[in-house]
Amino acid sequence: MEKRKLVIPNDIKAALKEVGVKKGQAIMVHTSLSSLGYVCGGAQSVIEALLESVGEEGTIMMPTQSWKNLDPKTGVYWQEPEEWWDVIRDNIPAYDKMVTPTNTMGAVSEMFRQWPGTLRSDHPARSVAARGHYAGYLTENHDLSDIFGDSSPIGRLYELDGYVLLIGVGYDKNTSLHLADVRAEYPGKHTVIESSAIRVDGQRVWKGYETLAVDGEDFSAIGEAFEQTGQVHHVSLGNGILSMMSQRALVDFAVEWIGENRK
Numbered sequence: 001m002e003k004r005k006l007v008i009p010n011d012i013k014a015a016l017k018e019v020g021v022k023k024g025q026a027i028m029v030h031t032s033l034s035s036l037g038y039v040c041g042g043a044q045s046v047i048e049a050l051l052e053s054v055g056e057e058g059t060i061m062m063p064t065q066s067w068k069n070l071d072p073k074t075g076v077y078w079q080e081p082e083e084w085w086d087v088i089r090d091n092i093p094a095y096d097k098m099v100t101p102t103n104t105m106g107a108v109s110e111m112f113r114q115w116p117g118t119l120r121s122d123h124p125a126r127s128v129a130a131r132g133h134y135a136g137y138l139t140e141n142h143d144l145s146d147i148f149g150d151s152s153p154i155g156r157l158y159e160l161d162g163y164v165l166l167i168g169v170g171y172d173k174n175t176s177l178h179l180a181d182v183r184a185e186y187p188g189k190h191t192v193i194e195s196s197a198i199r200v201d202g203q204r205v206w207k208g209y210e211t212l213a214v215d216g217e218d219f220s221a222i223g224e225a226f227e228q229t230g231q232v233h234h235v236s237l238g239n240g241i242l243s244m245m246s247q248r249a250l251v252d253f254a255v256e257w258i259g260e261n262r263k
Helices: 010-020 042-054 084-090 108-111 135-139 153-159 177-183 219-227 245-262
Strands: 026-031 061-065 128-132 165-168 193-201 202-213 233-237 239-245
Touching: 010 042, 010 239, 026 042, 026 135, 026 153, 026 193, 042 061, 042 108, 042 128, 061 135, 061 233, 108 128, 128 135, 128 153, 135 153, 135 177, 153 177, 165 245, 177 219, 177 245, 219 245, 239 245
Parallel strands: 026 061, 026 165
Antiparallel strands: 061 128, 165 239, 193 202, 233 239
């Protein structure tokens, strides 16, 4: 087992510079704090380094999904007795982008959603948070049905020709690949009805919406294939690896891969 390493803020800043982070960039960031070892200052140090690296003219975006705000019958409460599910559904608090916590997004995303100046999108289960020059554009009007499509925050990052930065995580956490799901054609592509608790005119409402069915089971395979193109930059940080890439290049590649390989 690899010895746990110590990471200080200057190490993070140096690694971000080396991997290609620059002023003015718009970057979707996925993180696993624990994968880096011991980070002095924890999530705060990571966020401060990211914001400093892109500057006020840049933008940092992170997933802040609260996917527990879905019908328990879809399996999101698998750890609870099934006889509780109807009660849970009827009592899940309505999504509040200022309050609702993230679900399994990690310590960095959870702190980032509460960071001063950060904006969060309105999707009750699949929100993102962003801070910086394009934060408003990326997070506004996140349609219930277009979770990861062209009008979503992921689609808007594509329009900005933004980047994806993986900090200690793999492609199974790379949300941008869902945009390729939307754009690609493949056997079995279909929509599903999902539902979440939202607030309408001050009242809690259980709202259904139609959206593309996605699972991400082949995302690691897509990532492995994309790595072979030489378009991903890697840098070590503590016990982990930083991987940075053009989101547009990744999505375009994934659309073709899915069309050829997903059966």
